[in-house]
Amino acid sequence: MTTATEEIGERIVGLLPRLRRFARSLSRNQHDADDLVQSAVERAWKHSAQLRPGANLGAWMFGIMRNAWLDNLRAARRRAEVPLPEDSGSHPSVSPADTDAQRWSVSEAMSKLPEDQRLAIALVLVEGMSYKEAAAVLEIPIGTLTSRLARGRAVLAAALCDEACSNKEGGDPA
Amino acid sequence: MNYDDETLMAYADGELDAVQRAEIAAAADADPELARRVEKHRALRAQVAGAFANVLDQPLPARLLSAANGDTVAVNDARAPRGGKILRFPSSGTRAPGPGWGLREWGAMAASVVLGVLIAWPLFAPSDQGLMVARNGALVARGVLANALDKQLASDQRREEPVQIGVTFRARDGGYCRSFTLRGTKTAGLACRAGGEWQVAATGVADIPAGQVQQAAAALPAAILSAIETRRAGDALDAAGEENARLGGWDR
Numbered sequence: 126m127t128t129a130t131e132e133i134g135e136r137i138v139g140l141l142p143r144l145r146r147f148a149r150s151l152s153r154n155q156h157d158a159d160d161l162v163q164s165a166v167e168r169a170w171k172h173s174a175q176l177r178p179g180a181n182l183g184a185w186m187f188g189i190m191r192n193a194w195l196d197n198l199r200a201a202r203r204r205a206e207v208p209l210p211e212d213s214g215s216h217p218s219v220s221p222a223d224t225d226a227q228r229w230s231v232s233e234a235m236s237k238l239p240e241d242q243r244l245a246i247a248l249v250l251v252e253g254m255s256y257k258e259a260a261a262v263l264e265i266p267i268g269t270l271t272s273r274l275a276r277g278r279a280v281l282a283a284a285l286c287d288e289a290c291s292n293k294e295g296g297d298p299a
Numbered sequence: 300m301n302y303d304d305e306t307l308m309a310y311a312d313g314e315l316d317a318v319q320r321a322e323i324a325a326a327a328d329a330d331p332e333l334a335r336r337v338e339k340h341r342a343l344r345a346q347v348a349g350a351f352a353n354v355l356d357q358p359l360p361a362r363l364l365s366a367a368n369g370d371t372v373a374v375n376d377a378r379a380p381r382g383g384k385i386l387r388f389p390s391s392g393t394r395a396p397g398p399g400w401g402l403r404e405w406g407a408m409a410a411s412v413v414l415g416v417l418i419a420w421p422l423f424a425p426s427d428q429g430l431m432v433a434r435n436g437a438l439v440a441r442g443v444l445a446n447a448l449d450k451q452l453a454s455d456q457r458r459e460e461p462v463q464i465g466v467t468f469r470a471r472d473g474g475y476c477r478s479f480t481l482r483g484t485k486t487a488g489l490a491c492r493a494g495g496e497w498q499v500a501a502t503g504v505a506d507i508p509a510g511q512v513q514q515a516a517a518a519l520p521a522a523i524l525s526a527i528e529t530r531r532a533g534d535a536l537d538a539a540g541e542e543n544a545r546l547g548g549w550d551r
Binding site for chain 2: 141143228235246250274
């Protein structure tokens with residue numbers, strides 16, 4: 126029988142691949158994403174006493190990730206006075222057939238979304254959470270989640286359409 | 300019937316109940332424009348999910364494994380009653396320069412390598428499968444297990460091997476010990492060299508939460524961790540140390 130602390134460690138290790146993916150969909154590069162995961166996991170340990178036995182560790186961890194990410198953004202903005210990511214930059218021309226380029230395009234398009242929408246998209250489309258699960262992580266009503274999701278999707282569809290819409294029935298690249 | 304975009308989005312996301320799903324599916328069959336709108340939602344979902352899917356298959360950085368185990372957060376002292384302490388090797392001493400992975404990292408990594416193939420979890424009985432025999436009061440490795448312990452290097456092993464080697468280290472009596480996991484089971488074990496054979500010092504059942512079969516990186520079972528802790532005389536061998544030990548026939 127393992128102690129409670131040991132078990133938390135094992136379960137957080139088990140969550141790491143998904144936390145990294147979630148972070149990667151929020152950040153622009155893998156290094157920033159891993160920094161985010163690390164700070165969130167450290168935060169989780171500091172507050173692990175709050176975690177009741179039987180609590181949903183996954184939802185709790187994703188909630189901490191969200192808070193850590195928002196805090197990072199705020200701090201970065203204060204430091205650099207970076208404007209809100211509203212202005213759309215120019216897309217370098219890329220071939221839609223190139224998987225890396227597609228990855229890059231999605232990442233680029235995601236980074237232009239307002240934070241609320243980016244979180245909703247990341248949890249539902251990337252992490253595959255149900256609306257109910259995602260709403261719980263974000264601590265918002267389901268109606269709010271669906272409207273953020275719908276708006277985020279519309280922006281993404283428009284941004285990615287430039288490259289992908291021409292081949293309509295093209296199917297998904299393997 | 301006209302469906303708004305949020306409804307179609309929820310449909311594509313699998314959020315609608317069976318009745319609504321059937322309705323929309325029927326309507327989309329009869330209405331190519333509706334079908335196209337549904338398809339757009341599905342395609343976008345697939346495209347966004349696909350863009351980040353590869354992250355799951357990437358190896359986990361050691362710094363994240365340490366953080367996840369609570370090793371980077373200040374805890375009181377080295378004797379804190381935490382499981383996480385079991386595998387923290389002292390970094391002092393003159394052995395093995397270079398990036399030393401503690402047993403914990405090796406254990407987590409070895410387990411994560413094995414997990415992709417774990418589907419059914421028959422409880423392992425040591426006498427089964429000809430992997431171990433009892434002799435003079437000890438369990439001795441046989442067959443593919445003995446073979447893997449003799450020849451396989453953790454630093455260079457294929458996922459398909461029936462036995463996956465975890466960590467190798469020197470025991471206090473000077474002999475070598477190696478941890479292993481058996482593919483297709485939840486079983487992990489520790490074998491130590493004695494009398495020219497591998498004696499199985501401990502076996503245990505890895506605790507892998509249901510539903511995380513594909514992704515989880517589980518730690519070695521507590522029984523193995525404590526068996527390692529009881530025996531180890533120092534750090535885990537690195538790749539070169541492991542290979543040297545093999546070249547020497549695992550003699551002390």
